[in-house]
Amino acid sequence: MTTRTVDGVRDAIEAWLGRFSFRTKLAVVWAFIFVALAVLFVAFQFDTQFMVDWLPYILGGVPLTILISVGGILLAVPLALVAALARISSNPVLYGVSGFYISFIRGTPLIVQIFFIYLGLPQLASYAPEALAPLFILGSVTSGILALGLNYGAYMAEIFRAGIQSVGYGQAEAAQALGMTRWQTTRRIVLPQAVRTIIPPTGNEFIAMTKDSALVGIVGTQELFFRASKIGRQYFHSLETPSSPR
Amino acid sequence: MDTNPIVSLRNVCKWFGQNEVLKDITMDVASSEVIVIFGRSGSGKSTLLRCVNLLEEPTSGHIEVDGIGFEAGPHTSRLRRATVHDIRMRTGMVFQEFNLFPHLSVIQNVSDAPGTVKKMQKKDAEELGMHFLEKVGVADKKDEHPIRLSGGQKQRVAIARALTMQPKVMLFDEPTSALDPELIGEVLAVMKDLAGELGMTMMVVTHEMGFAREVANRMVFMHEGSLIEEGPPAELVRGAKDPRTQRFLEAVL
Numbered sequence: 001m002t003t004r005t006v007d008g009v010r011d012a013i014e015a016w017l018g019r020f021s022f023r024t025k026l027a028v029v030w031a032f033i034f035v036a037l038a039v040l041f042v043a044f045q046f047d048t049q050f051m052v053d054w055l056p057y058i059l060g061g062v063p064l065t066i067l068i069s070v071g072g073i074l075l076a077v078p079l080a081l082v083a084a085l086a087r088i089s090s091n092p093v094l095y096g097v098s099g100f101y102i103s104f105i106r107g108t109p110l111i112v113q114i115f116f117i118y119l120g121l122p123q124l125a126s127y128a129p130e131a132l133a134p135l136f137i138l139g140s141v142t143s144g145i146l147a148l149g150l151n152y153g154a155y156m157a158e159i160f161r162a163g164i165q166s167v168g169y170g171q172a173e174a175a176q177a178l179g180m181t182r183w184q185t186t187r188r189i190v191l192p193q194a195v196r197t198i199i200p201p202t203g204n205e206f207i208a209m210t211k212d213s214a215l216v217g218i219v220g221t222q223e224l225f226f227r228a229s230k231i232g233r234q235y236f237h238s239l240e241t242p243s244s245p246r
Numbered sequence: 247m248d249t250n251p252i253v254s255l256r257n258v259c260k261w262f263g264q265n266e267v268l269k270d271i272t273m274d275v276a277s278s279e280v281i282v283i284f285g286r287s288g289s290g291k292s293t294l295l296r297c298v299n300l301l302e303e304p305t306s307g308h309i310e311v312d313g314i315g316f317e318a319g320p321h322t323s324r325l326r327r328a329t330v331h332d333i334r335m336r337t338g339m340v341f342q343e344f345n346l347f348p349h350l351s352v353i354q355n356v357s358d359a360p361g362t363v364k365k366m367q368k369k370d371a372e373e374l375g376m377h378f379l380e381k382v383g384v385a386d387k388k389d390e391h392p393i394r395l396s397g398g399q400k401q402r403v404a405i406a407r408a409l410t411m412q413p414k415v416m417l418f419d420e421p422t423s424a425l426d427p428e429l430i431g432e433v434l435a436v437m438k439d440l441a442g443e444l445g446m447t448m449m450v451v452t453h454e455m456g457f458a459r460e461v462a463n464r465m466v467f468m469h470e471g472s473l474i475e476e477g478p479p480a481e482l483v484r485g486a487k488d489p490r491t492q493r494f495l496e497a498v499l
């Protein structure tokens with residue numbers, strides 16, 4: 001008897017739920033999450049006045065975050081292109097060096113690379129000729145851009161290589177039969193076709209880099225994350241500060 | 247017909263690893279001659295054509311195109327590049343799969359190489375391109391992209407693209423094999439005009455026996471990397487001496 005009743009109730013609920021579309025249900029789920037967060041916000045006594053007070057300071061890091069990301073991508077794209085072309089060349093030096101670059105960078109954490117460039121390079125300066133020494137001592141922004149550019153260059157090299165190899169070999173043959181050199185073939189025939197497969201994942205990389213630029217804050221660059229965590233630690237409000245710029 | 251050969255192959259061998267694909271090929275092609283090369287799949291027909299414009303480098307032997315010689319063997323990369331370039335400037339190639347450039351319009355397909363390779367002014371290159379597009383009957387498609395063309399139109403554009411470089415010899419590797427049957431005729435007609443009107447020297451890999459009989463001066467049968475037998479189409483088709491040629495002809499006719 002009871003199982004009957006349970007089944008009956010279940011069927012009724014199912015029928016009732018069936019009247020709503022997936023989108024409606026999804027909206028309800030999101031509303032619940034939002035409410036739950038708001039409850040937490042109140043329960044943990046988020047200091048809203050504190051957030052409002054420090055928001056301008058933290059948002060002051062936005063231009064630097066953008067600068068680092070854009071600088072990083074501007075460095076990463078040409079690096080990735082060169083590394084990808086080297087990776088498919090038959091020249092053993094180019095092939096070997098690009099292979100080392102790609103696996104080394106992909107095999108070590110970004111944070112280590114940032115520290116290496118910011119703190120490790122200056123140490124090498126003492127071995128360099130005096131005139132060149134300043135080149136090894138980089139500001140935190142410059143080293144951040146350099147680290148992100150090198151890092152993303154290696155990941156994007158694989159994207160570029162796949163894009164270039166997705167262009168059929170017949171294309172290169174046709175171009176060479178017409179008398180084009182290898183470079184002319186690459187530049188005029190292969191790359192323009194590869195770009196179509198390369199662009200969407202490159203956009204994703206740019207978004208990922210914008211987020212990874214937070215790591216650069218660790219070496220004292222006053223970008224968004226650095227400012228947020230500095231204020232957070234200083235006033236024991238670390239829950240609020242990373243939330244405020246969002 | 248000029249008796250001085252415009253293409254000559256001397257003892258050309260080609261190995262792919264352990265596989266001997268061309269076995270001591272020696273042949274001459276006279277200026278304005280049309281040669282049809284036929285034989286079973288895998289007999290080395292494509293490789294032979296591709297050795298003429300050095301898309302494949304022969305393992306040994308000598309190739310000469312319009313006075314430019316290439317001896318197989320070690321070369322400095324500068325010499326090799328220069329010779330390869332000189333030979334490719336004298337040869338045009340048409341592929342089974344067309345290999346048109348999909349990111350370029352028809353007129354760009356035909357005029358890009360003259361601009362890039364010969365440093366021709368864009369206007370002149372396009373004018374020359376239009377001339378050949380008219381010749382092959384696709385001038386009205388000049389601003390379309392290849393994807394919008396039928397197979398027959400694509401192959402005719404590919405022929406115009408090769409002609410715009412003004413080669414001395416045209417190499418056709420099964421130019422109609424990827425086409426629907428009703429489109430084969432329009433491409434063969436263009437090739438026939440090319441042989442007749444322009445007196446173009448042509449090496450054609452094809453199994454279109456009607457075309458061969460009508461247009462070719464000479465047919466060459468290849469088998470397992472060797473030239474087995476050759477002769478004027480009428481004679482070869484009716485009176486092949488080698489049993490392998492006879493068997494193949496029976497199968498395709």
Ligand SMILES: Nc1ncnc2c1ncn2[C@@H]1O[C@H](COP(=O)(O)OP(=O)(O)OP(=O)(O)O)[C@@H](O)[C@H]1O
Pocket residue numbers: 262265267285286287288289290291292293294
């Ligand atoms: N790049 C290559 N690497 C290794 N082997 C190859 C290569 N190109 C061709 N071959 C081999 O050489 C032989 C001859 O090939 P080829 O393409 O010249 O034959 P074909 O007569 O043109 O055949 P089809 O009628 O199928 O086009 C085949 O056995 C093929 O597998």
Ligand SMILES: [Mg+2]
Pocket residue numbers: 291292293419420
């Ligand atoms: Mg073939």
